[in-house]
Amino acid sequence: MPDATTIQMEASPADQWSPRHRRRRCGCCHGVNWGRVVCTAVVLLVVGLAVGGLAYLITVSTRYPVYSASIDAVSDLELDHATDLVGRAPTLDPVFNLSIRLSSQNRASNYPDCILPGTTVEVTYRGVQLAVGSVEQLCVGARETKEQHVVACGAGVRLPGFALDALAADARRGAEAFDVAVKIPNIVHRGYHGHGHVHLGTLVSCRGRRVGDDPVAALRTPCHASSADIAASSYPNKGTKQPGGAS
Numbered sequence: 001m002p003d004a005t006t007i008q009m010e011a012s013p014a015d016q017w018s019p020r021h022r023r024r025r026c027g028c029c030h031g032v033n034w035g036r037v038v039c040t041a042v043v044l045l046v047v048g049l050a051v052g053g054l055a056y057l058i059t060v061s062t063r064y065p066v067y068s069a070s071i072d073a074v075s076d077l078e079l080d081h082a083t084d085l086v087g088r089a090p091t092l093d094p095v096f097n098l099s100i101r102l103s104s105q106n107r108a109s110n111y112p113d114c115i116l117p118g119t120t121v122e123v124t125y126r127g128v129q130l131a132v133g134s135v136e137q138l139c140v141g142a143r144e145t146k147e148q149h150v151v152a153c154g155a156g157v158r159l160p161g162f163a164l165d166a167l168a169a170d171a172r173r174g175a176e177a178f179d180v181a182v183k184i185p186n187i188v189h190r191g192y193h194g195h196g197h198v199h200l201g202t203l204v205s206c207r208g209r210r211v212g213d214d215p216v217a218a219l220r221t222p223c224h225a226s227s228a229d230i231a232a233s234s235y236p237n238k239g240t241k242q243p244g245g246a247s
Contacts, residue, residue, distance in 0.1 A: 063105035065113035069206040070218035073097040092157045103145040114139040118185045118232030126163040180206040185232035201230030
């Protein structure tokens with residue numbers, strides 16, 4: 001009777017390729033916990049979606065607002081008699097009727113975009129200030145747009161010769177255009193122990209605004225906004241804001 005060793009050596013080739021034997025030979029598949037692999041993949045997918053969603057919310061909630069302005073009318077600038085201005089250096093008392101628009105670009109936000117108290121608007125021509133006015137606080141929520149009508153006034157303004165000649169020439173051609181600047185002051189947050197955190201203000205520059213241009217088109221033309229160190233103005237509001245206020 002053959003011993004055990006002889007029986008093992010004489011095993012048939014079919015026994016060598018049994019399912020259990022194949023699992024031993026295929027070491028790459030041996031011991032893989034597929035349940036753990038699937039669980040890990042699901043966790044990574046959920047984490048990826050959460051991170052992507054958070055990044056999206058931050059993006060749509062931190063877009064800068066869009067500012068725009070139009071000059072609806074001007075008076076006491078003697079534009080109808082511009083040819084008489086040359087050579088006599090008159091003093092001017094212009095009054096500009098303006099529209100200031102603020103539009104939020106955020107799709108979701110817990111904090112409104114605002115034009116803060118102490119904001120002023122200035123109208124200049126060739127770098128010479130013609131008029132200034134105060135802008136009242138105006139806030140918009142996510143995807144919201146509001147407008148405010150403001151009056152900027154100047155008193156006893158004297159234009160230097162180069163600006164006076166240019167204004168006269170532009171008026172003859174019906175091409176007078178002015179620059180409008182909205183100056184939104186700095187924000188100061190008071191923290192614990194009296195420490196404050198200062199955020200720079202915003203300078204909104206709207207160049208080449210013509211009197212009487214289509215206000216719809218003008219207000220759809222964004223102004224350039226940049227950070228600037230702007231102190232809150234004490235310019236008095238003497239009732240120059242037109243009736244109606246923010247809309």
